[in-house]
Amino acid sequence: MVFLRGAVTVLCFVIFIFYSSLPTYASSSVFFRDDFNSINDFDWIISDMQNEVEIIHNSSNEGLLRLSSPIDHEIPFLQLKKDLGLLDNFYIEFRYRMTGPGFGSGLILSDKQLEPYSREMSWDDFIFVIWPNGTGGYSIVSRPCPSAEVTCVHDEYRQQVSPTQDSQWHVIKFNYLEGVYTVYIDNVLFFESSHSDLKVKYIYFGSPHRTITNTAWPIHELDYIHVSSEEDSIVQKFKMVLIPGLGSSWNLDAIMDGSTDSDWEVPEFVDLYDSLIKSIENNGYVRDKDLYIFGYDWRKSIDNLADDLQDYIDAMNLNTGEKIYLVGHSMGGLVARSYVQKYGLDNVEKIVTLGSPHQGVLDAYPVWEGAALWGDVWWEKAALELAVHLNRKPGESRVKALRSQAPGIKDLLPVYEFLVSNGLKKPLSQLSQKNEYLAELNNILNGADSVMKTFMGIGIQTRSALNVTQRTGLDKLLDRWEDGKPLANNPFIFADGDGTVLKTSAAGPFSSTLEINKSHIGLAYEENSIESILEEFGLDRSKAEVVEPDKRDNFLAVILRSPGRLLVCDESGETCNENFGLYFPTQKLFLLPGYGGQKISAKVIEDGFGKYDLHVGLVYEEEDWSVLKGNLEASNQIDGYIIEGRNDSTDIIPDEDTENHYLNAAASELGLFSPSWDRGGYFTKARDKNIAKNLRLKYIRLLRTVLRQEYKKAVKKNNPDYLLAVNAVWNTNDYLARVLLKGQGKNKESSVAAYIKRTKNLSQLVNTRLAKGNNLLTGMIYEFASKKMANISSLDTKEFDLRADLLMSVEYLLYTTLDNI
Template sequence: MKTVKKSFFLLFGFFFLFIFAKITFASDYVGQWILTSNLPFNLANHPTTAIFNKLFTFGGSTSFVRSDSISSSILADGSLFDWETTTSTSLPVGLFWHSLVNNGVNIYILGGTTYPPENSVNNVLRGSFDPFGNITGWTEMTPLPKRLSGGSAVLVGNTIYYSGGGTWSGGWGGLTLSNVIYINKIDSSGNLGLWQTNPVNLPRPLVQHTLVETGKKIVLIGGSYSPWSPSNEVYSAPINPDGTLESWTPLDSLKIPVRYPMVGKVGDLVIVAGGVSTSWATDKVYYSLINSDGDTGQWTLSANKLPKINCCTGSAVWNNTMYITGGHNNTDSPNNYYDTVWYAKINYTSPVPTSTPTPTPPTPVVFLPGLGGSINFKEMFLGQSDPTKWKMTPGANVYDNLLKAFEGNSNFYVFYYDWRKPVLETAQKLNNYIHTTVNPWNNKVDLVGHSLGGLVARTCVQKTENNCYVNKLITVGSPHFGAVDSYPALEGGEIWRTGPIKLGYELLVHYFQRPGEIRKETIQRIAPVLKDLLPNFNYLTKNGINLPPSDLSIKNSLLPELQILSSLENKTKTITGRGFNSIEKIILTEPNWIDKLLGNWPDGKPTDKQFTLEGDTSVLVKSSSFTNPLIENFTYDLDHGGIISEKAPLSKIMELLDLELKAGTYDSLNDEENFLVFFVHSPVKISSPDTTPDSYTVDELIIIPSPTNKNYTLNVEGTENGFYSLSVGQIGTESASWQDYYGEAQIGKTQNFEFDINIENPPEDPLLNNQIFHSLEFDTLLNQCKNLTNSQISNQKYKNIILSLLNLISKEKNNPEMALNYVNLLRNTIATLEKQGNLDSALVNQLRKYSSKMASYFEEKAFGNPKITLKTQADSYFNSAKTMLDQMEVLHNFSKTATLIFLEAKEKLSEAQNYLNLERYYQTKILAKNITGLLLEVKILSR
């Protein structure tokens, strides 16, 4: 009987334990810890972060300090690929106990300790990435106000908070702990401003604590309040609208005191794993839920403890998975440092409120316009953060009906973006925008993207954390497999599109083009997005043979990264247009000698195009749709603008979003194709009484869509004293005409200009009554050349030579023929010094640009007061210049710069021929002499 009773109680005990274990595991948010690819070496005291579907660690230490940058790709099941070490992107110095924040685009490393000896630093480094998550280098940012390590940093929106930490100076003794919180903001270019001190400090000086952002507040967890004494205290501080923190309020304490734990956050769940408790590391894992006030509650012990005691190491969260890399056990044992990497699935989803009978809120809709559809002067032109000033580009009319359909819908958002940037970079910013601005109630959004906007949205779904929070994705005419007309832009600097796309590129190229730079170089430098738009299907034919994309000198590295479509299936719909002539193939030939010398068309120059009706004029059907049966496509006989503006596709979009299209007229819309542009470089601001309601106007830029042929007034007001430039652009369907003007601004003084605008037939110089201005403009340019010479040439001999030539030009201002001789002599002189390596090419190109403008001034001045010249004399000058040019063209052994000058001379020769035909012999002579001077410059640079 005793044996039976004993067996019964044992059986009951095992049954109870089994049921209890089952209950514990069923309610445990933290999954079992699984071993994955080991680090290349033992490592602790380092930060870990997840970005671009990769895990990264930087620096750290064992018995010595490391500077390594190592990374591993995160696989679909959460495990890791083999770790890679990138020597070229190691930290500038070995660091441990440094902090890290990650904004989805860049990472920022703050403070830390170097060794030997133990010295805290105040350095702040920004790590930048290429579009595929490979770190490309480090940039020094504004340093922390004090040397600190072991502090904690957290990012809320675009604001970095760095708190506490300690200062070591030459050893472990004399540690000074801090309770100060420093604040800084990341601007649109990824740079930091000056650090500000928060009005409220930490509750006490702390080191090796953790800050966690909970939406409304920042929560402070654990840490050490005296050297190596852990704390179990937890506090929260509300975030004010200006970014400062209010006072700290105590919350439910941790179950055990802990310093340097590994902390993660998934939705509203905070996980605290390991760390040092009393004298030893712990293997315990706790979690707590964030309540509606932004506070953590009671802490619950997870049944899934760490595989071994661990502390003082990096952790990160990616797609509901927590990773812990390396670490150590806080003992002096020989194996106290680890190379192991563990991960656990976090089985938590933020609950949907069901306690009230209020209707379920609709899922937010985020719309992304296409390439050229967004504009923000400060962000795109000046590189300054100005997130509230994004607008639709003037003339982007095709979106008017869509915006009308969503008018009054508080759950509708437009994500404007810098469409020049790499697609993956923009996708990361979209993810951040959804998280911080949309802040969807159910962590879900519906994404609708037109053209490039759809490719950005798709990339965000496939390549960013949480799959871009996507519920539904609708792409409209999006180049999922590339756009054919990206080739001419990248290889030859030619823009084949019209409308806002042409406006955007023409404006940005003229704004950013450096002296001596060809259009192709400027476009490649300012618009890396074009590489992401190169097709991955055959679209080029050369010598009757298909030229595969893999053989091009420039390759699309984005699209191969997007081939696995599983994350798009059953949630993605595509809308395509067909029935309109669309370029399917470009026929190439070998570029001519000029293009070869300039570096244009390395893979072949277009000579013809083959068209198909299987496209919407801009994007082919085979590019805007998928063959995957789990991604449904809807096709309309509409062009690229019609599929986002006409009633039928708009009704389909609304239907797919479970919405209804408002009653109204939804006719097909087209973008504006003609634009008038004024822009300035400081120190002035501009305004015009002739702008229209749909114009884009800021102090430095005015864009007027659909300008009429008339005189336009422009007011230029000095904001400071100094040199300024004004550019006037007339952009039409077939061409773009630019004129540049230079002046001296006086603070508070306004200059008024009148321009004769005719987009179809723009005058060579649209400035009316320009004689007086151009005389002042010459003085301005001459002074600017002198200023550049004085400030940028250190060799006194060369400086004196150039200044003397500038003085001779000034002296002969009223004798344009002689002044032109001196301008050519100046150009030949600086070319000689450049060729000898005595002058910087950037400076020479700038002086060359201003000299060319001065030469044009003297040519016009000479033309206005012609001298009697015999035909024989004109013939002689012309034939001499032509013979010289023809001989040089046969040899054409030029540098790139010399080729550009040769083209300038060739253009003037054509102009001289016209004057000769019109029997205007003095003008012919003047141009011929100038051509000879230019060709001498070509010879100097080609020796």
């Protein structure tokens, strides 16, 4: 394009204002933005002949785009895929630098698609172009005439930006409003057109044209480019901290041994926030540069987590005078607001909370007072369940274990009247367990309302209140339901919300709110919600990208505690450990999300000698754990077990080589507390395969009477370890009965029905008597019996003999409970 040589290039500045915080767009006016932290072929058509399109990062890891070329006929270029013709008016801003003499366009604004490298440039190819003059300077060349030049004739109008070399960065703005173009350089008006019918549709950076002869090309650099539909849409971009919900952050060692550790992070299998993170990254943010994910120990109180967030902000150098954004989902939103209410607003520009229970959440009540499961997704349940199960001390109730491991759950209890007894709401002042922290936080906002925006999920019936009655004697022994036990059938009262958090609770005491018809987890990943979040932070909502998260709601856990290696495989034995589920070799933990009840094998492989505990847990609507005891005492010993799901519980069968190890380990453990417990030899005879089945069954039932006496001794000595050892032998005894009776049906259905009726009546009697009891171990025996009763319902209804025998086992345990009240 010979006629443009000597013209001055101005238009090659693409938008990138250098603040310590980068610019961004507000609200729905955003059309496009790129901060060039990476090469983005999602929005650009890229022509890079010899790897001359580069992303260059400075010492702060902020990126810029550089185009360069050796002496050649061509220079690389990028074409924006988005069509500006869709906008009635537009505002383009970019930060640009040209270095060195040469020729070739820096930036082209055109109304047509240009065919790459097919010919030289003509006037019809552009509306504006930035063009170098060969000495290091550049001009803006315009087809629209300036308003002040009455003698201008359509076509070629040039205005120099610099006649000589200028290697400085410049912020250039091209605005189009009601048919008039204006150009600003470093916020100074440079050009204003008369009314023009020419409308820019396409943006090119670099040159899609070729020259007749080999030509030296200058280096063109873009720091950023932003396009919006409103002039005032460009606002400051701030670094952002994402704070996920309860159970999203993991530190396996801390979870499994109950220790304190600051090294918490969101693992790959927690993918609920991938959509939000990806959508923010699509807007030019970069992880650990201006986008941070705060992994935290959700077991702690909210107040302590506010301190941890302050420490994190300091550690990440986010407290240097710059403002930051905080966005928190569920419990994460409470952490964010608690932080600003405790440490002030000086460094926080805005907080967005997604379904955060600012008035508490009813689901926290059954967790805090009943040690129920938490969460809808398997990893939420797993995080808390592993902490409670593995760190529960012998003789400690599950409720006490939960409260000691996760005191932060209390800070999620509702701060409104939510318990209903005999049709009347119970005043909060009368409750033993109250959420005083959140109530105080809501009473004194300390200016937090000025930076808060709360997203509320709506359109789903959500648990709002709970009908309760007086707790039973067993509940008292097990520390459950001190403020009221939920009624057995349909105890909940519902109101509008996201299925977990009420609309009113998600709004909280704050004035700026947004309703979105989404579920609690949907607020964190579904498209409409992500778009609204981006918009709230002034980002481009069109760059929302949805990644469907894992929503499986149950899991199987296999955990080895002690020496040895763990190998968990599918039934074929060919797919194992990390190829089968999630496997953590250091912690000897295997997790299988979405377990469907299929047979799997678990092997304990000798890697050192000693006793082991193999924990097998199926967690769905309730938790069901079995702990198998074994002893690695021979080189190359392998103990194998087959695990198979039955409704909400599991059958665990040792293989033939392992059976003796399994039985011996249980007997040996009880022998530590009562060396002569099997003086009649019943356990030895019950497992002797050379004895007739009917005699073996006789010894199994005689053994139950022996074990009743061992329970009495354990309760009298108040020794929970002793009691757990009796439980283990009782389980192995029931296992022997199951092996002998499986598939047999001599008993009639009517006989089984009579057993069930008798057992239920006995259970009611025990419940009544337990009101006078005061020993936790007695309650543990009854709880053991209740779980066995629940598991019987999962047996094949035609296995009458087996069901009758297990009902007999439950009956013995219920009488044992009565013995110890």
